[in-house]
Amino acid sequence: DQQVKQNSPSLSVQEGRISILNCDYTNSMFDYFLWYKKYPAEGPTFLISISSIKDKNEDGRFTVFLNKSAKHLSLHIVPSQPGDSAVYFCAASGGYGGATNKLIFGTGTLLAVQP
């Protein structure tokens, strides 16, 4: 049972335009959310995170939005660059028992930014 879902396996965007990657979750106990970026033949690297007490967090070209009522978060990349082409994983952690210490990942979205 996937508690964190990324329903779009892939996304293609033109350079300079906005990329929007979406993520849904089912567990209302999740209170911390992260996005990781993965290039081929490398491990995932941390990109940006958001706590459930916020609805937006921004870091340069990257902004994450959280809609707790809809159990939905999104990552916006503006403007998109060819170097942003990678697999993006959404992850969540929850405040119940030991689960604060582990991340639940989605299946990933492959972003391709076309020059």
Next chain:
Amino acid sequence: DAGVIQSPRHEVTEMGQEVTLRCKPISGHDYLFWYRQTMMRGLELLIYFNNNVPIDDSGMPEDRFSAKMPNASFSTLKIQPSEPRDSAVYFCASRDQIREYFGPGTRLTVL
């Protein structure tokens, strides 16, 4: 720091053979995680350790999988016997107080 180190980077073996994957976490990190990446399930947490003690192994798929952390600087994930459906990329990650840092992964192919 060299980051999380995993070996081997690639492993090709035949069904029924034993496979051992190795990980050296970042020095000073108290948590170590083993993940498996597949197309269908994305990144699945297999097991994690805190201060060398296994905390949650609920993600380990079968008894064929086992993991150890004999000291703070080394962990192994063993599959015995291996099966073709075990083919995947296996990641090790360690964590400081804030977030996880992943190794480059081991691509395992079981023929």
